[in-house]
Every structure is written in C-alpha cells, then in structure tokens.
Amino acid sequence: MSPRPIRMTYREALRRGLDAALQRDPRVLLLGEDVGAYGGTYAVSKGLLKKFGPERIRDTPLSELGFTGIGVGAALGGLRPIVEIMTVNFSFLALDQIVNSAAIMHHMSGGQFTVPLVVRMTTGGGRQLAAQHSNSFEGWFAHIPGLRILAPATVEDARHMLAPALADPNPVLIFEHALLLNREEECAENLAGFNPWQAAVRKPGQQLSLITYGGMLPRALEAAASLHEQGIDIEVIDLRCLRPLDDATILASVRKTHRALIVDEGWRSGSLAAEISARIMEQAFYDLDAPVQRLCRKEVPLPYAKPLEDFAIPQVADIVATVREMLQKGAQP
Amino acid sequence: MKTQPLTASAKITLLKDMMRIRRMEELCAELYTQEKIRGFLHLYIGEEAVAAGVMANVREQDNVIATYREHGHALLKGVSADAIMAEMFGRVDGCSRGRGGSMHLFSRAHRFFGGNAIVAGGIPQGVGLALAARQLGEDRLTFCFFGDGAMAEGAFHESANIAALWQLPVILCCENNRYAMGTAIERYESQTSMTEKAHAYNIEAQAVDGMDVLACHTATRQAVAAVRAQQKPYFLEFNTYRFRPHSMFDPELYRQKAEVDAWKKKCPIASWRRALLADQLISETGLAQIAADIEKEMRQALAFAEASAWEPLADLERFLYATAEGTPKGGHA
Numbered sequence: 018m019s020p021r022p023i024r025m026t027y028r029e030a031l032r033r034g035l036d037a038a039l040q041r042d043p044r045v046l047l048l049g050e051d052v053g054a055y056g057g058t059y060a061v062s063k064g065l066l067k068k069f070g071p072e073r074i075r076d077t078p079l080s081e082l083g084f085t086g087i088g089v090g091a092a093l094g095g096l097r098p099i100v101e102i103m104t105v106n107f108s109f110l111a112l113d114q115i116v117n118s119a120a121i122m123h124h125m126s127g128g129q130f131t132v133p134l135v136v137r138m139t140t141g142g143g144r145q146l147a148a149q150h151s152n153s154f155e156g157w158f159a160h161i162p163g164l165r166i167l168a169p170a171t172v173e174d175a176r177h178m179l180a181p182a183l184a185d186p187n188p189v190l191i192f193e194h195a196l197l198l199n200r201e202e203e204c205a206e207n208l209a210g211f212n213p214w215q216a217a218v219r220k221p222g223q224q225l226s227l228i229t230y231g232g233m234l235p236r237a238l239e240a241a242a243s244l245h246e247q248g249i250d251i252e253v254i255d256l257r258c259l260r261p262l263d264d265a266t267i268l269a270s271v272r273k274t275h276r277a278l279i280v281d282e283g284w285r286s287g288s289l290a291a292e293i294s295a296r297i298m299e300q301a302f303y304d305l306d307a308p309v310q311r312l313c314r315k316e317v318p319l320p321y322a323k324p325l326e327d328f329a330i331p332q333v334a335d336i337v338a339t340v341r342e343m344l345q346k347g348a349q350p
Numbered sequence: 351m352k353t354q355p356l357t358a359s360a361k362i363t364l365l366k367d368m369m370r371i372r373r374m375e376e377l378c379a380e381l382y383t384q385e386k387i388r389g390f391l392h393l394y395i396g397e398e399a400v401a402a403g404v405m406a407n408v409r410e411q412d413n414v415i416a417t418y419r420e421h422g423h424a425l426l427k428g429v430s431a432d433a434i435m436a437e438m439f440g441r442v443d444g445c446s447r448g449r450g451g452s453m454h455l456f457s458r459a460h461r462f463f464g465g466n467a468i469v470a471g472g473i474p475q476g477v478g479l480a481l482a483a484r485q486l487g488e489d490r491l492t493f494c495f496f497g498d499g500a501m502a503e504g505a506f507h508e509s510a511n512i513a514a515l516w517q518l519p520v521i522l523c524c525e526n527n528r529y530a531m532g533t534a535i536e537r538y539e540s541q542t543s544m545t546e547k548a549h550a551y552n553i554e555a556q557a558v559d560g561m562d563v564l565a566c567h568t569a570t571r572q573a574v575a576a577v578r579a580q581q582k583p584y585f586l587e588f589n590t591y592r593f594r595p596h597s598m599f600d601p602e603l604y605r606q607k608a609e610v611d612a613w614k615k616k617c618p619i620a621s622w623r624r625a626l627l628a629d630q631l632i633s634e635t636g637l638a639q640i641a642a643d644i645e646k647e648m649r650q651a652l653a654f655a656e657a658s659a660w661e662p663l664a665d666l667e668r669f670l671y672a673t674a675e676g677t678p679k680g681g682h683a
Contacts, residue, residue, distance in 0.1 A: 044486070046485070072485060075516075077512065078508070078511055078512060078515070080508035080509075080511065080512065082474065082504055082505050082508055083474050083477075083504075083505065083507075083508025083509045083511070083512055084474075084508070084512065085474070086471070086473070086474020086475050086477075086478060086505060086509065087474050087475075087477050087478035087481060087509070087512060088478060089474070089475050089478055090415075090463075090474060090475035090476060090477060090478020090479040090480075090481070090482070091478040091479070091481045091482045091485075092478070092482075093463060093475065093478065093479060093482070094413070094478060094479040094480075094481070094482025094483060094486070095482050095486055096481070096482045096485060096486070098478075113468055113471060113505070114471070114474060114475075117468050117471060118466070118468075118471060118475065122464075123669050123670070123671065123672050124449065124669045124670050125446060125449050125450050125454055125456070126446055126449075126450070126454075126456035126458070126464070126669075127444075127445075127446045127447030127448075127449055127450075127456070127669060128447075128668070128669035128672070129446075129456055129457070129458035130456060130458055130463070131672040162670055163670055163671070165671075165678070181676065181677075184674065184676065184677075185674060185677045186672035186673075186674050186677075187671050187672055187677075212676070214677065214678045258678075261678050
C-alpha cells in the first residue's frame with residue numbers, strides 16, 4: 018500500500034526526486050553552479066551536499082561549456098551525471114557539448130557509445146528578469162535529433178520525471194519552469210506505471226483541444242475552468258515530453274474536438290507550436306472544423322517592465338479570448 | 351626522475367609505430383586523390399613521434415580521446431587498419447560503421463572516444479572520463495589530445511581549471527604544430543608558451559621536442575608516473591610540425607616552403623631510424639622487413655575497405671537513440 022499523497026511545492030518535489038536518485042544509484046552525481054554550499058540557485062538542492070558529500074554534489078566554476086562537457090565525458094565513462102544549468106539562457110554557453118557531442122555520439126559511433134546524461138535547467142519568463150534570464154528555448158532544443166526533452170508542468174511530474182530520465186541511456190534535457198517552483202499540489206510518492214514520455218489529458222473536454230506544456234499548463238487549466246463557467250467545454254493536453262512528441266494523444270483529441278489551439282511560451286516563428294500545427298495539418302486536416310491557432314510569446318526580447326512582460330507572454334485572458342473567438346468563427350455558416 | 355632505459359625491442363616498436371602511421375597517411379592521401387576517400391582528410395605526417403611516444407605508455411584499460419587528426423592515435427590504441435580504412439571509405443565495416451569518416455573514428459572495445467572535429471570539444475569530455483574513472487575507483491588514466499589551436503578555446507581553459515581544481519587523473523597532450531589551421535601561433539596567441547598557460551592553472555607541465563620520439567616517450571612516462579602518484583592532471587606540450595597542408599583543401603598560402611623544408615629535415619622517422627642504425631639496434635634488412643610488413647598490413651586494409659559494403663539505407667535512423675526498457679522506441683521525433 019502506498020502512502021497517501023502529500024501536499025508539496027514543485028521545488029520540494031524536484032528536491033525529493035534528486036534525493037531519491039542519489040540514494041538509489043551511487044553512480045549518480047549532481048554538478049552545476051551553486052548546487053552545493055548555496056543549496057541551488059532556486060534552493061532545489063538544499064541539504065543534498067550535507068547528505069551526499071562534495072564528491073556527488075559538485076559545485077562548479079562558472080563554466081557551463083566545461084562542466085556540461087565534463088558531464089558528457091563522465092556519462093561516457095560510466096557515471097550517471099545530472100548537470101544543472103542555472104537558466105536556459107546559460108545553456109547556450111554549453112550548446113556545443115549538448116548538440117555537437119551528447120546528441121550525436123550514439124548515432125555517429127554506430128551504436129557503440131551512449132551518453133546517459135541528464136541536464137536540468139530552469140526556463141521561462143514572468144519574473145521580471147528581462148531578456149537574458151527569461152527565455153523558453155525548450156522547443157529549440159526539441160529540434161535536435163538524439164535528445165529527449167521533458168517539461169514537468171505538475172508537482173507530480175517534477176517529483177517523478179528524473180528517475181526515468183536517468184534510466185534512459187540517451188541524453189535527456191529537463192526544463193523546469195521558474196514560475197512553477199512555489200506551486201503546491203498533491204503528490205504521490207509512489208506511482209505505478211508512471212510514463213513521462215506520453216502526453217496527458219489534464220482536463221477532458223469536447224469543443225476544442227488546447228495543447229500546451231510547462232509553465233503554460235496552469236494558465237490553460239485556469240482558462241478552461243473560466244470557459245467552463247461560460248458553458249464552453251475544452252480539453253487540455255499537457256505534452257510533458259517535447260521530443261519525441263506524442264502524436265497519438267494529440268491527434269486522438271483533435272479528431273474528437275475538431276479544433277486545436279496550441280499555447281507555447283516560446284516565440285512563434287519556427288516554434289514547437291509550429292511543428293505541432295504542421296503535424297495536425299498533415300495527419301488530421303479533414304477532421305478539423307477550423308484552422309489550427311497558436312498563442313505564443315510575442316517576438317521581442319522579453320522586457321523587464323511588468324506590464325510589458327505580461328503583455329508579451331500568453332495570459333489566462335488571452336487564452337480565454339482566443340478560444341472564444343475560435344469557437345465563434347467555427348459556428349458561423 | 352629516474353626511469354629504466356628502453357629495451358631494444360621497445361625502441362624498434364617506436365620506429366615501427368611511426369612508420370605504420372606514416373604509411374597509412376600516405377596511402378590515405380593517395381586514395382583521396384583517387385576520390386575513394388572524400389570529405390575532409392587531415393594528415394598527421396610529420397607529427398608521428400608524438401602519437402608513437404605517448405601511446406607506447408597507454409594501457410588497454412586507459413581512455414584516449416583525440417581530434418580530427420586522429421588516425422594514428424586510433425591505430426596505436428589497437429583499432430585495426432582494416433576498420434580505420436573501411437571508415438575512411440565510409441563502409442559499414444568501418445570503426446564507426448562509415449558514419450564518421452576520417453574525423454570521427456570511434457572504438458568502444460579500445461576505449462577510443464573519438465575523433466572530435468570541434469576544436470577543443472574533446473577536452474571537457476576527457477576531463478569527464480577522468481572524473482568517472484576516479485569516482486568509480488577504476489585504475490584508468492585518460493589521455494586527451496588536442497592541437498595548439500584548441501588552447502585559444504574557452505573549453506580548454508574551463509576544463510583545465512576544473513581538472514586541476516578536482517585533481518583528476520588526465521594527461522593533457524597538446525600537439526603544438528604551430529598553426530591553427532592557417533594562422534601561425536604568433537598571430538593568434540598573446541602567450542605562445544602553452545606550458546605557461548597550464549602553469550596558470552597550477553598544472554604541472556613540460557615542453558617536449560615533438561620531433562624526437564624518445565623525448566615524447568620519456569616525458570609521457572614521467573607524466574604517467576606523476577599522475578599516478580599525485581592523482582592530478584599533467585600537461586605535455588609537444589612541439590611538432592605537420593609536413594602536409596592542414597587538410598586536402600589547403601593551398602598553403604600562409605607559410606613559406608623554406609620553413610616546411612627546414613622542419614622536414616627534422617623528420618622524426620628518419621632521425622630515429624638513423625639513431626637505431628647507429629646503435630646497431632636494427633639492420634637495413636630489419637628495416638626493410640618492417641617496411642614490408644607495414645605495406646602488407648596497409649594493402650590488406652585497403653582490400654578490406656574496398657570489399658566492405660555500404661551501410662543499408664534502411665539503417666539510417668538506427669542508433670539515433672539507444673533503447674532500454676520503458677523508453678520510447680525508434681528514432682522518431
């Protein structure tokens with residue numbers, strides 16, 4: 018019998034996931050900037066240094082390229098490293114090691130080498146950190162063959178996605194949304210059949226499929242609740258895994274509702290939203306009653322000023338308005 | 351440091367190793383002009399003393415990671431000339447199934463980790479391999495080869511700093527051939543002494559005559575002893591020269607023929623051959639026999655490559671992802 022779910026924050030769930038992984042496998046180590054003595058930039062790894070020691074909780078210099086590459090080498094050498102990069106923007110300093118090595122090694126070596134590396138990073142805007150700390154580049158990483166991309170949007174996913182990511186022999190990137198860190202939800206400690214590679218229908222509905230992930234999920238659910246009060250019943254899909262995409266769940270939903278709206282915090286052009294839209298068009302065109310719509314971040318560097326920042330990122334009211342508009346248009350003869 | 355003198359047989363092996371590399375590289379150049387080898391081809395001719403001297407100190411269980419000028423290192427790590435040549439031909443029996451070509455030789459069985467064609471890309475990975483060996487308690491050294499050009503990359507500096515800070519058992523082998531592709535070292539380095547750069551990170555370092563195979567061997571032996579005794583990195587700067595252009599596309603506009611000719615007079619193979627003859631460690635007949643054996647080995651490799659098939663087109667997506675229980679199947683996005 019598994020214990021009853023307990024209420025905890027997304028941050029606490031991430032910490033418990035790390036703690037469990039470090040306990041389970043002595044090959045697991047965490048490396049990154051301020052993961053040890055400081056307790057993690059976002060206090061995710063607080064207490065782990067004391068519990069697991071400096072060999073397994075390694076504070077690094079400010080050398081994203083260096084320590085990510087060391088993670089790649091350590092994975093090649095038989096460890097199960099978890100590299101923490103403070104924010105997605107800093108991951109660009111480490112891009113060479115992720116894209117030119119980790120992602121290609123298994124294929125280019127003809128299946129000889131694997132890179133069982135996990136890279137965690139915070140992503141997303143909404144905390145007035147301006148244009149160098151607020152991006153949503155997960156869709157951009159999802160472009161790369163050889164990588165797997167996870168985006169926990171719930172506390173339960175924050176708690177449980179790390180174990181399957183570590184068990185996977187491929188490089189896995191986990192994008193943790195900074196705005197979710199303080200969010201509290203019920204979380205079960207043991208989950209049978211947990212599968213992070215599949216999308217989840219977070220709210221079933223009939224009139225429209227809202228497809229989203231990560232930091233946009235709570236907004237989508239809030240919008241769905243508000244629309245419900247207005248007599249509109251939409252389905253909300255949480256992608257969870259951005260590569261590979263779970264086409265089956267997306268298409269089954271669209272074939273049922275005949276309308277699709279993609280809410281993606283990334284920029285619109287060349288985005289994950291664009292990819293999903295194309296897949297729906299390719300595979301379910303004749304099931305659609307209306308053009309697929311996208312609600313994305315406005316295509317500017319994210320400003321510091323609160324009103325401008327809020328205006329640039331999709332909000333609950335934007336989602337509600339877009340859904341209403343799509344349904345009204347569809348209703349016209 | 352007191353070291354045992356080399357046996358006659360070990361001295362002859364050094365010559366043979368250099369000659370094997372030289373002959374393989376000459377054959378590759380010939381095959382390139384016949385368009386049997388395509389893509390980029392970077393030859394090691396002139397620098398053989400470095401690989402031969404270092405690799406004679408490398409054990410089976412040790413890790414080697416190298417650059418795109420790595421044919422000789424792979425050969426001396428034990429990868430067969432057959433598998434290397436088939437790789438050059440892009441064939442399925444190549445050591446990377448024909449997926450990497452000249453710049454990306456891999457062999458898991460020989461702990462040869464590439465073949466990295468991003469300058470300095472292999473350095474953090476070498477440091478990571480050393481971290482894994484130490485953390486797993488394995489008796490394993492890591493030899494990391496890179497050129498002088500890599501010393502201007504951030505990856506070198508970040509990795510050297512961490513290797514020294516964490517006291518990792520890695521031997522950093524800088525093959526200083528005085529040119530970063532076509533830019534002379536005086537034109538791109540404010541500090542042209544590579545050992546000074548290593549010293550800046552508190553790494554023990556020595557500069558070595560890279561045209562003298564015995565000096566390369568002796569210095570590496572000292573480095574190995576120091577790394578074993580102190581469990582911290584060691585840096586070797588091998589001053590050497592490539593006799594051929596950077597790659598087969600290089601018209602060599604940036605250096606004078608007189609300079610190349612002067613270095614050719616220091617040919618490491620010719621001078622070592624003279625030394626062995628003078629010491630009567632080998633006869634002309636013995637030399638001819640070595641040359642004949644090598645010719646046979648390389649002709650066999652050529653025949654093997656010619657006879658090998660292309661990888662089936664149906665295998666294109668194979669090995670994009672390593673598979674494990676519970677992970678998404680196949681190479682789909």
